Amino acid sequence: MTFSNLKKKYDQLQSKYGAKELDSIYYGGCDNNPDICFVFMNPTGRNIASDKNWKGRKSPWLGTKNIWKLFYQVNLLSDNTYQQIIAKKSKDWDYEFCDYVYEEVKNNKIFITNLGKCTQLDARPLPDEVLEKYLDLLLEEINIIKPKVIITFGNQVSSIILRKKIAVSENRKVCHTLEVKNKNYKVYPVYYPVGNGIFNIDKSIEDIRWIMENELSR
Secondary structure: HHHHHHHHHHHHHHHHHHHEEOOOEEEEEOOOOEEEEEEEEEOOOHHHHEOOOOOOOOOOOOOOOOHHHHHHHHHOOOHHHHHHHOOOHHHOHHHHHHHHHHHHHHHHOOOEEOOOOOOOOOOOOOOOOHHHOOOOOOOHHHHOOOOOOOEOOOOOHHHHHHHHOOOOHHHOOEEEEEEOOEEEEEEEEEEOOOOHHHHHHHHHHHHHHEEEEEEOOO
């Protein structure tokens, strides 16, 4: 399956499970053997690219601030780019700046995606049965990009992807194995660092730094 095929399927699922007035948000970054694939939950209307009139890239977290603090704190975003993000209002993220941010994401060899691509108007939690509709498609993404390490954010996302009950509090710095088309991938569950999980961002930063030091410096 190709990325073009995946986008068509994600758009079909958006019409079923997402807000009708918003577009799907896909992924972005290094799509050829990235060091890390970061998997979040699902996008919301806070992402400026979810607007149906938006003609630029449809990548996660465009027009937002909090998540970029995490990437900055683990040295996956330059000080210059981070300061520009902090200084900008959401409406100031134009097509050029969005591409600039994701070019840096790509150069830092990370890939950012969500398990669910069904954009919601707000951050309401999605039931497992909806996110599970996206699992096979996410596995296709993983098969295409072949990341060295996968980091899953939160109990729900980690449990669905690993197909077993995961409590991040009991799995910090614990590596799990995910088999995708006869290839094994290392998966680390990490606390969800934004929204209601913002109070756990320091733990997320600590664990990601540890994973990078222990998995990517070998």
